[in-house]
Amino acid sequence: MTAGLLLRRLAHDGRGGFRHGDSRFLLIRPETLVGVQQAVERALGARAAECFVEGGRAGGARALSSIAGSAEERARGLTAMAADLGWGTLAVETLTPTSLVVIGSNSPFPAAHAATGDPVCHLTRGVLEALAENLFGRRVPVHETHCEAAGAERCRFEAVDVSSHPAQGGGAVDVSSHPGRTGGKMGGTPRPPHS
Numbered sequence: 001m002t003a004g005l006l007l008r009r010l011a012h013d014g015r016g017g018f019r020h021g022d023s024r025f026l027l028i029r030p031e032t033l034v035g036v037q038q039a040v041e042r043a044l045g046a047r048a049a050e051c052f053v054e055g056g057r058a059g060g061a062r063a064l065s066s067i068a069g070s071a072e073e074r075a076r077g078l079t080a081m082a083a084d085l086g087w088g089t090l091a092v093e094t095l096t097p098t099s100l101v102v103i104g105s106n107s108p109f110p111a112a113h114a115a116t117g118d119p120v121c122h123l124t125r126g127v128l129e130a131l132a133e134n135l136f137g138r139r140v141p142v143h144e145t146h147c148e149a150a151g152a153e154r155c156r157f158e159a160v161d162v163s164s165h166p167a168q169g170g171g172a173v174d175v176s177s178h179p180g181r182t183g184g185k186m187g188g189t190p191r192p193p194h195s
């Protein structure tokens with residue numbers, strides 16, 4: 001999917017909704033989401049982040065249900081869709097059978113968030129947890145190790161599947177053969193992520 005294509009495909013249903021197929025989309029200002037995020041942070045403290053990660057996982061899993069192909073194609077499809085929808089650019093830096101690193105820039109959340117020393121892109125992190133689960137076939141936590149909101153040049157997200165032990169499983173696992181539970185039926189031709 002090329003940049004901007006999804007947005008151009010959205011059809012207004014004449015009743016206050018945007019649709020693409022059977023999926024509804026909502027244009028929302030970052031200030032709205034960040035306002036909710038900061039209110040939940042005031043109420044829950046550090047536990048707030050996980051609430052937004054869970055929301056991101058739900059949306060990411062929905063997005064991945066429409067993306068088929070090899071592991072690399074699914075990763076690139078999801079990051080292209082994120083850019084299409086205004087979440088900034090997400091570039092897959094590393095994709096192996098046990099690790100995923102994604103570099104984010106121009107995230108919509110830091111600019112709308114008050115100055116902070118902590119990462120704030122929890123929704124994006126949740127979307128990438130859905131991707132990691134899709135790629136690895138199991139829940140894998142994603143950490144935002146660097147964030148534009150905390151002064152970094154880019155946001156950096158890292159998933160490491162620590163529960164996977166390729167040495168004990170008869171060699172490296174081809175992630176392409178594990179489309180995961182969240183993505184529905186996967187088409188395409190499986191191939192290694194770096195072929």
Ligand SMILES: [Zn+2]
Pocket residue numbers: 107110119120121144146147148149155156
């Ligand atoms: Zn960030």
